[in-house]
Amino acid sequence: MTMTYLQKLEAESIHIMREVAATFSRPVMLYSIGKDSSVMLHLALKAFYPAKPPFPLLHIDTTWKFREMIAFRDKTAIELGLNLLVHTNQDGIDQNVNPFDSGATAYTHMMKTLALRQALDQYGFDAAFGGGRRDEEKSRSKERIFSFRDSKHTWDPKNQRPEMWRTYNTRVNRSESIRVFPLSNWTELDVWQYINQENIPVVPLYLAQRRPIVRRDGMLLMIDDDRLRVRQEERVEELLVRFRTLGCYPLTGAIESSARTVPEIIQEMLTVRTSERQGRAIDSDEEASMEKKKREGYF
Amino acid sequence: MRMVLDDDMLIEQDAPVTNTFLRVLTCGSVDDGKSTLIGRLLYDTQLILDDQFSALKRDTKKHGTTKGDDHLDFALLVDGLEAEREQGITIDVAYRFFVTPKRKFVIADTPGHEEYTRNMATGASNADAAIVLIDARKGVLRQTRRHTFIASLLGIRHIVVAVNKMDLIQYDQDRFEAICGAFQAFSETLGFRSVGFVPMSARFGDNVITASPAMPWYKGRSLLSHLEAIDVDEDRVDQPFRLPIQLVSRPNLDFRGFSGQIAAGRVSVGDSVVVAKSGQSSRVKSILCGRDNVETAVDGQAVTVVLEDDLELSRGNMLVAPQNRPQLADQFMAHVIWFHKEPMIPGRSYICRTEVDSIGATVTTLKHTIDINTFAQKAATALQMNEVGVCNISTQAPIVFDSYRDNRNTGNFVLIDRFTNATVGAGMIDHPLRRAHNIHWQAGDIDKHARAALKLQTPMVLWFTGLSGSGKSTIANIVEKLLHARGKHTYMLDGDNIRHGLNRDLGFTQEARVENIRRAAEVAKLMADAGLIVLVSFISPFRSERRMARELFEKGEFVEVFVDTPIEECARRDPKGLYQKAMAGEIKNFTGISSPYEAPASPEIHLRTMGHEPLDLAMQIEKFLDEA
Numbered sequence: 001m002t003m004t005y006l007q008k009l010e011a012e013s014i015h016i017m018r019e020v021a022a023t024f025s026r027p028v029m030l031y032s033i034g035k036d037s038s039v040m041l042h043l044a045l046k047a048f049y050p051a052k053p054p055f056p057l058l059h060i061d062t063t064w065k066f067r068e069m070i071a072f073r074d075k076t077a078i079e080l081g082l083n084l085l086v087h088t089n090q091d092g093i094d095q096n097v098n099p100f101d102s103g104a105t106a107y108t109h110m111m112k113t114l115a116l117r118q119a120l121d122q123y124g125f126d127a128a129f130g131g132g133r134r135d136e137e138k139s140r141s142k143e144r145i146f147s148f149r150d151s152k153h154t155w156d157p158k159n160q161r162p163e164m165w166r167t168y169n170t171r172v173n174r175s176e177s178i179r180v181f182p183l184s185n186w187t188e189l190d191v192w193q194y195i196n197q198e199n200i201p202v203v204p205l206y207l208a209q210r211r212p213i214v215r216r217d218g219m220l221l222m223i224d225d226d227r228l229r230v231r232q233e234e235r236v237e238e239l240l241v242r243f244r245t246l247g248c249y250p251l252t253g254a255i256e257s258s259a260r261t262v263p264e265i266i267q268e269m270l271t272v273r274t275s276e277r278q279g280r281a282i283d284s285d286e287e288a289s290m291e292k293k294k295r296e297g298y299f
Numbered sequence: 300m301r302m303v304l305d306d307d308m309l310i311e312q313d314a315p316v317t318n319t320f321l322r323v324l325t326c327g328s329v330d331d332g333k334s335t336l337i338g339r340l341l342y343d344t345q346l347i348l349d350d351q352f353s354a355l356k357r358d359t360k361k362h363g364t365t366k367g368d369d370h371l372d373f374a375l376l377v378d379g380l381e382a383e384r385e386q387g388i389t390i391d392v393a394y395r396f397f398v399t400p401k402r403k404f405v406i407a408d409t410p411g412h413e414e415y416t417r418n419m420a421t422g423a424s425n426a427d428a429a430i431v432l433i434d435a436r437k438g439v440l441r442q443t444r445r446h447t448f449i450a451s452l453l454g455i456r457h458i459v460v461a462v463n464k465m466d467l468i469q470y471d472q473d474r475f476e477a478i479c480g481a482f483q484a485f486s487e488t489l490g491f492r493s494v495g496f497v498p499m500s501a502r503f504g505d506n507v508i509t510a511s512p513a514m515p516w517y518k519g520r521s522l523l524s525h526l527e528a529i530d531v532d533e534d535r536v537d538q539p540f541r542l543p544i545q546l547v548s549r550p551n552l553d554f555r556g557f558s559g560q561i562a563a564g565r566v567s568v569g570d571s572v573v574v575a576k577s578g579q580s581s582r583v584k585s586i587l588c589g590r591d592n593v594e595t596a597v598d599g600q601a602v603t604v605v606l607e608d609d610l611e612l613s614r615g616n617m618l619v620a621p622q623n624r625p626q627l628a629d630q631f632m633a634h635v636i637w638f639h640k641e642p643m644i645p646g647r648s649y650i651c652r653t654e655v656d657s658i659g660a661t662v663t664t665l666k667h668t669i670d671i672n673t674f675a676q677k678a679a680t681a682l683q684m685n686e687v688g689v690c691n692i693s694t695q696a697p698i699v700f701d702s703y704r705d706n707r708n709t710g711n712f713v714l715i716d717r718f719t720n721a722t723v724g725a726g727m728i729d730h731p732l733r734r735a736h737n738i739h740w741q742a743g744d745i746d747k748h749a750r751a752a753l754k755l756q757t758p759m760v761l762w763f764t765g766l767s768g769s770g771k772s773t774i775a776n777i778v779e780k781l782l783h784a785r786g787k788h789t790y791m792l793d794g795d796n797i798r799h800g801l802n803r804d805l806g807f808t809q810e811a812r813v814e815n816i817r818r819a820a821e822v823a824k825l826m827a828d829a830g831l832i833v834l835v836s837f838i839s840p841f842r843s844e845r846r847m848a849r850e851l852f853e854k855g856e857f858v859e860v861f862v863d864t865p866i867e868e869c870a871r872r873d874p875k876g877l878y879q880k881a882m883a884g885e886i887k888n889f890t891g892i893s894s895p896y897e898a899p900a901s902p903e904i905h906l907r908t909m910g911h912e913p914l915d916l917a918m919q920i921e922k923f924l925d926e927a
Contacts, residue, residue: 003599005320005403010589014601015545015560022546022614022655046589047558047601058664134394141393145420158390161722162638164424165711166560167654171720185405187396247658274350 004121006194007082014047015166015184017129019046020180021054023170024127027180028120030299031057031084032215033069034246035202036183039191042200043182044129045080046277056083058113058128063088064099064248066224072203085123089115099250100229107251113298117153120177127170127178130299135187139291145184151175153290153297188267189243196262206265208257209241218254316821322405323526324422327432328442329442330411332463335750336432336501337395337408338373340523344397344510350488365597373501389846390415392422400530401527411442416449416685417638420725423450424711427531428457430522431482435468439481445671447482450632451489452687452727454707458486459495459525463852465514466500472516495525535598539623540564540572541701541709543655544616544634548603555586555604557612559655563701563707564620566604567595574610575617575625581608582688601868615656617699617709626785628731629697633881636687639716639723643682644692646813648847649723656698657852664691680810694852703727717846750830758827759927760852761920763836764845764899766891767877769915770908771836774862777917779834782924789814790826792819794837807888813844820848827856840890844899855927860920861902866891 003011012188020027029044031037044053059073078086092110093273099107120128134141144163161169172178192257212223214234220241221228228250230236241254242265255274259265317629325333337874359372393408408423409415429450433443451460462478475498486494497506498517505511508523514611520528539560548556566572566583573580586593587603596602604618619625637643643662651660667676667690682688703710751758759776763771767867772793779789794815798805802818805811816839823833839845850856869891870878881889888894899905904923906916 003597006321008599011599011601014589018545018558018601048548049587049590050554050556051548067827111910135396138393141395160391160418162421162713162725163419163722164708164713165724167652167711167713169652169713169722170718171650171715171716173720176720185394185396205688220838241846 006190006197007080009190010032010043010046010194012166012185013043016168016180016182017044017047017053018168019168019176019236020127020129024178025125027055027125028058028085028123028125029053029055030116030131031059031073032131032246033059033065033073033203034131035195036133036186037192038200038202039186039194040129040131040164040183041046041076041080042198052082055129058085058087058123058125060115060119061086061088062115062248063093064111064227064250065221066203066205066246066249066252068205069203069246070182072201076201077199080219085119087119087122089118090145091233099228104251108293108298109296111143111248113293113296116299117297119176120153124129125177126172127180128299129180129194131183132181132299133186133188137290143181143184143294145181147179147181149177149179149297153177155179155297157291157295168199188272189266192242192262192266192269196266200260203246205243205246208240208260208264210238211236211241211254213239213241213254216293220255222254223254224249282284305922319401320403320405320426321526321529321531322407323822324407324409324410324426324429324450324455325409325432326419326423326429326827327461328411328434328437328440328446330435331432331434332374332495332501333408333430333432334374334520335372336430336461336463336499338375338509339407339408339501339504339507339513341395341397342373343504344399344523347612366371381600391418399871401524405525411446413442413445413685416445417722418638419446419518420449420636420638421452423453423455424707424725425714426450426453426455428459428526428529429455430459430461431525432461432463433472433482433540435464435474435478438478439485443482444485446487447489447866448669448671448674449636449687451486451491452454452550452636453704456490456492457529457531458491459497459522459529461497461499461501461522463499463501464879465498465505465511466503470498470505470511470513470516472498474518493529495520495663497522500741535563535706536565537714538563538598538706540566540570540620541619541625542566542572542602542618543653543699543709544612544614545655547613550671552619554605555617556605556611558601558603560601561596561597561598562654562774563706565597566602566618567593571621572604572606572618573621573624574612575619575627576697577611577616579608579610581606581610583607608826612693615698617655619699619849625699625701626731627697627699629694630691630732631700632666632691632729632732633691633712633726634687634729635662635671635682635690635692635714635724635726637684637724639721640684641716641723642684642809643688643690643714644725644810644813645680646810646817647841647843648717648850650717651694651698651712651803652715653691653698653700653712659695660714661693661847662690663693666690686732690726692726693728700728700731702730704729717843731882743767747828747830750828754830756787756830756832758762758830758832759856759858759924760823760827760835760848761858761860762823762832762839762848763834763860763862764839764902765901766864766866766896767838767889768872768874769864770913771838771862774906774916774920775834775836776919777913781917781921782832787832788830789829789832789834791834792823792826794819797837807894809888809894812841812888816841816844816848819845820851824851827852838890838896840894840896842899845899848869858904858923858927859902860904860906862906862908863898 096108147170213220241258257269358375395406409419409422419485479496499506506521531581542559544557545559570583584607585605645662666689701709712726712729716723782789803814826833880886881892890896
């Protein structure tokens with residue numbers, strides 16, 4: 001009787017989640033509605049069964065997510081009977097911060113990073129699960145599973161706590177916190193294979209379908225609502241596309257694909273020649289941008 | 300084509316299933332080419348994607364160390380932190396994933412600099428095998444020995460020595476063989492099961508994945524082929540059952556399950572199991588793995604076990620096989636690797652964290668440190684950052700463990716600073732100390748309460764802390780008189796007086812100060828046990844020692860009195876002329892001048908002495924005791 005690779009990953013993630021539940025007083029799970037969040041939530045349901053996960057879900061709503069994501073979020077929370085908290089940075093709304101006029105960097109800082117910090121402070125969470133994986137990006141590949149944040153939510157990459165074996169240091173002083181990444185050692189392919197094996201529901205945007213698209217700055221942008229102002233020189237096309245990652249629709253590029261099912265996505269991944277975050281406008285905004293955002297408190 | 304395969308396809312390969320996954324550590328000295336090697340492996344297995352490749356080309360121009368020729372600087376694929384790219388070094392461990400038709404790999408790329416040993420140890424703690432890189436021009440260096448030693452210490456049993464940069468020594472076979480000989484000579488005693496040697500050039504790809512035409516004299520495997528062939532014994536399934544308990548699941552009155560990840564062996568429904576700390580036994584009623592009820596579960600699986608009987612069992616305990624139980628002890632010997640700038644000092648109190656247990660602990664003895672170069676034992680009074688030492692450790696209550704040699708999961712611990720919560724050290728347990736088994740606490744019939752009752756008082760310790768000359772002894776002396784007048788039985792322990800007798804062998808180094816406080820606290824404890832009210836007047840400058848003293852006593856028994864006088868005032872008073880000498884440099888390690896005083900954050904009594912008479916201050920304490 002030997003465990004498969006996916007079973008090993010699953011057991012590691014469940015162990016991490018139980019450590020958090022057992023040692024922190026106010027944990028929360030960041031729920032971003034994407035495939036990684038879906039896997040993380042599925043693992044949490046397994047980790048504490050027959051009990052429910054002993055922490056709420058938190059969604060940072062920028063108000064610019066795809067409509068299908070919000071529908072999927074609300075349906076999931078109701079079906080599973082989970083406590084879902086939604087937080088939006090009201091200052092950003094008041095100042096009309098948006099992805100078109102404010103620039104991706106300023107927008108992300110205001111509506112995601114600051115919004116997250118507000119929510120964590122407001123509820124006093126001392127541990128927050130995120131779905132980040134080490135294969136996503138270079139600064140993430142350097143981050144600990146239990147990643148310490150000081151009282152200002154700052155990550156100090158040059159001074160991380162040693163993390164030995166599966167013996168985690170879960171201690172924090174008041175107002176300090178830990179970001180926890182139970183999917184650290186999963187790859188994008190692992191995530192899809194697990195979704196396939198476990199039949200985990202995902203937002204339909206991951207699957208190919210004909211969608212209204214404009215080409216802008218080298219990205220295929222989907223027109224999710226009429227806030228996307230189509231420019232004169234742009235043409236709206238119906239293209240067969242899907243998304244590899246999901247975020248705010250004006251900043252998330254689609255890829256042309258005919259993969260309409262999860263097995264077809266897995267097949268496609270075996271030949272794909274670009275990385276997952278390539279469709280994210282916010283990453284290419286500046287050199288080492290992910291590390292910078294993470295140091296400021298982004299997930 | 301990318302060599303990415305899914306699990307089903309992997310199983311079709313000839314390798315046994317248990318061996319299809321390998322966690323590898325890369326280590327070696329600075330500039331030996333570790334990051335370059337990983338970049339090369341990813342590149343040659345076609346795992347560098349198009350957008351990453353364009354970024355690499357761009358970055359090579361900007362930061363690369365291979366400027367001036369057309370070659371790509373593969374290190375930039377892994378050195379992901381800004382500081383690393385700017386300085387051209389690796390600071391922290393990076394994890395990379397890659398797949399070949401034979402195996403899945405997680406590679407932990409670790410820093411070479413001694414300064415970042417903690418990050419190297421982080422990578423090594425979970426690795427099955429290590430690639431030790433050696434620069435062919437330089438041969439075996441101090442760092443090579445150091446990393447090889449740490450890899451061995453952390454339980455890695457398979458090594459591949461990659462002699463890199465062969466291109467820079469004209470692919471010289473004699474030089475390669477000399478390096479292999481040197482490595483073998485020093486690593487003989489480190490207990491490796493397999494050691495392989497590969498002459499290589501990571502930059503040009505020689506012998507990384509395919510055989511090198513430049514070295515026809517080498518008939519052995521390429522590096523990748525070595526890694527694919529390493530036979531990792533996954534025999535923990537056949538070891539005695541261990542389930543460290545992470546949490547108790549109690550969703551309703553009908554269900555009480557014990558959750559954890561199995562650390563060794565297997566368990567089936569109906570098996571007899573024993574609670575390690577109490578020795579109580581029961582049978583397994585059911586096993587949940589996720590949402591499924593299973594008959595049997597094995598090492599590595601995360602489960603929730605339900606027992607037939609209602610036993611006392613919670614986090615920090617362990618369910619184990621009845622025939623082969625782990626150790627249960629409060630004293631043990633361990634190899635400790637130290638991570639923090641503040642040295643480890645025997646007598647100081649830390650948090651000892653095992654996978655699921657957490658408890659106060661003290662290093663009672665530092666037996667010796669280990670010289671990384673000669674592996675010889677050296678006597679020492681403290682363990683400095685990046686050093687390895689053999690220590691005796693004492694915990695406040697017994698913990699459950701196996702020896703690290705037998706089980707890496709149940710034989711490890713980390714040490715955590717009580718105030719900053721920094722992870723300051725990591726330990727690998729060798730064995731319990733016999734003392735813990737054979738010396739039992741003598742419980743007499745007449746106890747503390749009986750003795751105190753005879754005196755009509757509650758035993759207590761008043762711990763006065765403050766700078767030299769702050770007025771501790773003056774105030775304590777008045778308090779004792781007030782108490783004596785009311786018929787209370789007291790005793791005063793004064794820092795200076797104790798140093799004339801019990802502690803006359805101690806100096807004023809940090810280590811000696813820690814021991815000074817430890818002895819005073821133990822004496823105070825005996826006196827409190829005798830039913831006395833004890834007044835302790837010691838500078839006691841370090842928070843951790845005061846905390847250690849506090850933890851010896853029952854709740855409410857220990858009263859910390861902070862005699863708070865500004866240092867300028869103490870120096871002005873200077874009753875013993877010490878400040879004058881200290882400022883003239885005649886006294887070393889003088890608190891407040893050349894050694895720190897860590898003020899209490901929340902003392903029970905905080906006496907601000909400026910503008911108050913000692914008698915008024917003493918009466919404040921008396922009032923506190925009346926109200927307590």
